[in-house]
Amino acid sequence: MSVLVYTESEDGKIKKIALEAVSYAKGIADQMGTSVTAVAINSGDTSELGKYGASKILQVTDDKLNKFNAEGYADVIAQAAKNEDTKVVVVTSSANSKFLAPALAVNLEAGYVPNVVALPESTSPFKVKSNVFTNKAFATTEIKTDRKIIGLGKNSFGLKENQTTATSEAFSPNLDAHDFDMEIVSVDKATDKVTIADAEIVVSGGRGLKGPENWGMIEDLANVLGAATACSKPVSDMGWRPHSEHVGQTGKPVAANLYIAIGISGAIQHLAGINASKVKVVINNDPEAPFFKAADYGIVGDAFEIVPKLTEKLKEFKAQNA
Amino acid sequence: MKILVCISHVPDTTSKINFTDNDTKFDTNGVQFVINPNDEFGLTRAMWFKEKQGATVHVVNIGGPETEPTLRKALAIGADEAIRVNMTATDGFSVAKQLANVVKEGGYDLVIGGRESIDYNGGMVPGMLAKLTGTNFVNTCIGLEIEGDKATAIREIDGGKETLKTSLPLVIGGQKGLVEESDLRIPNMRGIMQARTKPLNIKEPIASTGETNTVAFQKPAPKGAVKLVNSVDELVALLHNEAKVI
Numbered sequence: 001m002s003v004l005v006y007t008e009s010e011d012g013k014i015k016k017i018a019l020e021a022v023s024y025a026k027g028i029a030d031q032m033g034t035s036v037t038a039v040a041i042n043s044g045d046t047s048e049l050g051k052y053g054a055s056k057i058l059q060v061t062d063d064k065l066n067k068f069n070a071e072g073y074a075d076v077i078a079q080a081a082k083n084e085d086t087k088v089v090v091v092t093s094s095a096n097s098k099f100l101a102p103a104l105a106v107n108l109e110a111g112y113v114p115n116v117v118a119l120p121e122s123t124s125p126f127k128v129k130s131n132v133f134t135n136k137a138f139a140t141t142e143i144k145t146d147r148k149i150i151g152l153g154k155n156s157f158g159l160k161e162n163q164t165t166a167t168s169e170a171f172s173p174n175l176d177a178h179d180f181d182m183e184i185v186s187v188d189k190a191t192d193k194v195t196i197a198d199a200e201i202v203v204s205g206g207r208g209l210k211g212p213e214n215w216g217m218i219e220d221l222a223n224v225l226g227a228a229t230a231c232s233k234p235v236s237d238m239g240w241r242p243h244s245e246h247v248g249q250t251g252k253p254v255a256a257n258l259y260i261a262i263g264i265s266g267a268i269q270h271l272a273g274i275n276a277s278k279v280k281v282v283i284n285n286d287p288e289a290p291f292f293k294a295a296d297y298g299i300v301g302d303a304f305e306i307v308p309k310l311t312e313k314l315k316e317f318k319a320q321n322a
Numbered sequence: 323m324k325i326l327v328c329i330s331h332v333p334d335t336t337s338k339i340n341f342t343d344n345d346t347k348f349d350t351n352g353v354q355f356v357i358n359p360n361d362e363f364g365l366t367r368a369m370w371f372k373e374k375q376g377a378t379v380h381v382v383n384i385g386g387p388e389t390e391p392t393l394r395k396a397l398a399i400g401a402d403e404a405i406r407v408n409m410t411a412t413d414g415f416s417v418a419k420q421l422a423n424v425v426k427e428g429g430y431d432l433v434i435g436g437r438e439s440i441d442y443n444g445g446m447v448p449g450m451l452a453k454l455t456g457t458n459f460v461n462t463c464i465g466l467e468i469e470g471d472k473a474t475a476i477r478e479i480d481g482g483k484e485t486l487k488t489s490l491p492l493v494i495g496g497q498k499g500l501v502e503e504s505d506l507r508i509p510n511m512r513g514i515m516q517a518r519t520k521p522l523n524i525k526e527p528i529a530s531t532g533e534t535n536t537v538a539f540q541k542p543a544p545k546g547a548v549k550l551v552n553s554v555d556e557l558v559a560l561l562h563n564e565a566k567v568i
Contacts, residue, residue, distance in 0.1 A: 070449075070459065095480045099461040102418075102449025111415065111533030112446055127537065132442050136339040139442075140538040181458055182488045185474070189482030197480035201567070225568070237503045243464070244478065249335055249440055250359045250498050258567040269335045275542075279565045281557065282548070295548045297560055310554040317558050317568070 002037040002056065003029040004086040006077050008094060012044035016159075016198070017092045019052050023160040024152050025090040026053025027119045032088070036164075039080040039171070041065050041073060050166030052159065058084075058171035064180065067187075068096050072179035074103040079173040081108055081147065088126075089149045094197060101151055111143035114151030131156075134249050135275035153276065154197070154255040196247065199228035201258045202277070204247060206232040208263020208284060208303055212240035217307045218262065224314045230254065232264045248273035263303045266291025283307065323377040323468065323490075326430040327365045328421060328447065329396050330358035330439040331389040341539040348441070348539070357392055360436025364496035366505055367466060368434055369400045375468070377432075378402055382424055384417045386410055390522065397517035398509030404522040412532035414442070418450035419530045425455050431471075431490045437462050437497040448495035458488045464499025 005025040007018035025036045035055040040046050042065055046057050058080050065072060077100070081089050089104065091097040093115060105112040115131040117138065125142050131153055132139040196202060203222040205215060215229075222229045229245060236246035247254045249269040255276035262283045264270060271294050274280070282295040285302050292298050299306055333339070333353045340349040357365065371377040381396040382405040383389045393404040405428075407420045425433055435448035445461075452459030458473075460466075464483065465476030471490040476483050478499065509517070551557050561568045 070461070095462055095478065098445050099449065099477075102414075102446040103453040103459070105415065105446065105533075106418075106450050106453035109533075111413070113534060114445060115443055129540075132539070133333075133339045134440050134443060136541075137341070138540045138542070139536045140540070141534050141536045143534050145533045182460075182486050185485040185487050187479070187482065187484045189479065193481070195481030233503075243499055244482070246498070258561070258565070272335075279561070279567045281561070292548050292550075294545065296546075296565065297557060298548045298550045299552070299554070299557060300550060306554060310557065313554045313558050314568070317562070321562075 002035045002084055002086060003032070003088045003090065004077070004081050004084055005036060005038050005054070005090040006097065007038045007040045007043065007046070007049060008092060008096065009040065009043040012042065014040070014043055014046060014048055015094075017094060017154060019048065019159055020155070020157055021090050021092050021152050022049055022052040022054050023162070024119070024157045026160070026162050027157070028088055028090070028123070029053070031120065031123050037084050037086070039077055041076060046168065050164050051161055053162035053164050054166050055164050057166055057168045059168055060171050060173065062175070064175060067184050069180065069182060069184070070096070070099040070103060071181065072175060074100040074107060075175060075179050076173045077104055078107040080171060083171070087147055089147070091149065091151050093151055093154045097151060101149060105149050108147045108149070109145060110147035110149045111145040112149040112151065113141050113143060115153045116150050117153050117156040131276060134272035136272055155257065155276070155278070156255065194226060194228040196228045196230055196245070196252050196254060199256055201225045201227035201260070202230050202247070202254050202256045203227045203260045203262070204230035204232065204264060205235065205262050206264030207234050214304070215241065217311070221260070221307055221311045221314070224311055224318060232270055261291055261295070262307060264291060265289045266294060323371060323375060323431045324429065325368045325371060325377050325379045325432045325434065326425060326428060327361065327368050327379060327381045327396070327401065328433065328435040329361050329365070329381050329383045329392060330436065330441070331355050331383055331385055331392040332358045332439050332441045335359065335440060339541070341541075345539050346537065355392055357395060358436050358439045360438060360440075360497045362506060363498050363500045364434035364436060364494070365396055365399060365401065366507060367496065367500040369507070370501070371468070372400065380405060380428065380430070382407065382421065384409055384411045384420045393522055394517050395509060397520045397522070398513040399507050400513065403520060405525055406522065407525045407527050409527035413534045414444040414446040415450060415534070416530050416532040418447045418454060420527055421447065421451045422454040423528050424525065425451065431492070432468070433457070433493040435493065435495050437495045445495070448493050452493035455493070457491045457493050459493045460486055460488065461495040463494040463496045466494060466500060
C-alpha cells in the first residue's frame with residue numbers, strides 16, 4: 001500500500017529531482033497514513049533517500065538496464081508497483097520520466113496527471129493541482145482509477161528533509177525481450193555543462209544580443225552563477241544557438257529558481273515557457289518590453305554594458321560569500 | 323508507407339486563457355484555434371515522407387465538429403485524408419484509446435503525434451497509444467529517417483540527444499527539429515481548394531471512460547509590479563537578501 005517513487009539516477013548517482021520526488025511522496029504517504037518505497041535502478045549509493053522520507057528502497061541491479069530505455073524501465077516500475085500493492089506512483093518531469101510514464105499508466109491501468117505542483121487537495125476522492133496551458137493556468141484533476149500516477153513538476157515542491165530509517169532490498173523484475181526492442185546507437189551529451197532541465201539558475205539571451213559572436217558574455221555570466229545557458233525562439237531559428245537551448249512554449253520549459261533574460265522582449269510564447277521559474281530578472285534597453293510586466297526585477301539599459309558589470313559584481317560577491 | 327498524423331486542435335499560442343461555468347470550462351470565446359505546434363512539425367515531416375518516399379498521409383483528431391477547420395487546414399497543407407472521431411476528449415487516456423482503435427483499423431506503419439499539446443500539456447497520448455497497440459515508441463523525437471521497415475530516430479534528452487535504431491510500426495512524439503520552423507507550410511489557394519473535396523471521415527467513438535476528470539481551473543495570482551533597479555550592485559543585493567536565490 002506504500003507510495004512508490006521512481007528515483008532517477010544518472011551515472012550511478014541519484015538526481016536532485018529524485019530527492020524532490022521522494023520529499024513529495026513522503027507528503028502523500030503522510031496524508032494517506034502509509035510509507036514511501038523508492039525504486040532505484042542501477043543507482044549506486046542510495047543512502048540519501050532515507051533523509052527525505054523513504055522507508056524502503058527496492059534496488060534493481062541489472063547490466064541490461066545500464067542505458068535508459070523507457071519500455072524496460074516502465075516494466076520494472078510497474079512490477080514494483082504490483083509487488084508492493086501500490087496505489088500511488090510518483091515520477092518526475094524529466095525527459096526520461098515523461099517518456100516512460102504513459103507506458104506505465106497503460107500497464108497499471110492508472111490515471112496519470114503530469115506537471116503536478118502541490119500535494120493532493122484530497123486523497124479520497126484523489127484530487128491534484130497541475131500546470132496547464134503552458135503555465136498560463138492550473139487545473140484541479142480528479143484521478144478516478146484505483147492506481148494513480150503523479151508526474152511532479154520540477155522545482156514545484158522543493159526538497160524537504162524527513163529523516164527516516166530506510167531498509168534496502170534487492171528487487172529482480174522479470175524483463176522480457178520486448179523491453180529491449182530499441183537499440184541505442186549513441187548518446188551525445190555535453191558532460192561539462194549544466195543542463196536546462198537540472199539548472200537552478202538559467203541565463204537566457206535574445207535577439208537584443210545582435211549576433212552569436214556576442215554570446216561570450218552570456219556564458220561568462222552563466223559560469224559565475226553555475227547556470228545553464230538558454231535562448232529565445234528567434235535566436236535558435238536564426239541558428240545563432242542550438243535548438244536544444246530554445247526555451248518557451250515550443251522549446252524547453254524552464255522551472256528554475258532564477259531566470260535571467262537578456263535582450264529578450266518577452267513574447268507571450270516565451271513567457272509561458274519560463275513562467276514556472278520562481279524569480280525572473282530582465283535586462284533590456286527597451287523600457288516598453290513586455291517582459292518587464294512579467295519580471296520580478298529589471299534593469300533598463302544596454303546589455304553590453306550591464307552584463308559584464310553584473311558578472312564582475314557576482315564574482316566579487318561569490319568570493320566574499322564563498 | 324502509411325502514416326497517421328495525430329492533430330490536436332488547440333488555442334493559438336497568443337490566446338488569452340480564460341474559463342467559464344464557474345471555472346470548470348475553457349472559454350473559447352474569441353479564441354483562434356490552430357494545429358498544435360508540435361503536431362505541425364510532425365505533419366510537415368510526414369509531407370516530406372509523402373513527397374520523397376511516396377507515403378500516404380492521413381490525419382486524425384478526436385473532437386467535435388468544431389475541430390474540422392483545423393483538419394481541413396491539415397488537408398490543405400497536403401494530407402490525403404482526414405478522420406474525426408466524434409467525441410469530446412476528456413483526458414489523454416481516453417484519446418489514446420480512440421486513437422488505438424483508429425490505428426488498428428487503419429494499419430498504419432508510422433504514427434506521428436506531438437511531444438505535448440500546448441493546451442493541457444499532458445504529453446501522454448503518443449506513449450499510451452504505443453503501449454496500447456504494442457508498438458515501438460520514441461518520445462521528444464527531433465529527427466527521423468526511415469528505410470524499408472528500419473527507422474533511425476533522434477530523441478532529445480535532458481542536456482543532449484540520443485540516436486535510436488528501431489523498426490516499423492512506430493509511434494513518435496515529435497517536436498521542433500523533425501523539421502525547422504522555416505520548413506512549416508502555409509496552405510496555398512490550390513491546397514485550400516483541393517482540401518474541400520478530400521475525404522474527411524467521421525467515425526463514432528468506441529465505448530471508453532476517462533481515467534481522470536478535470537474539476538476546476540484556476541488562473542495564477544496576478545504578479546506584483548517589477549522592481550526596476552539602476553545598478554548591478556543593487557540587483558545582486560536584492561537577489562541575495564530579498565529573493566534569496568544567490
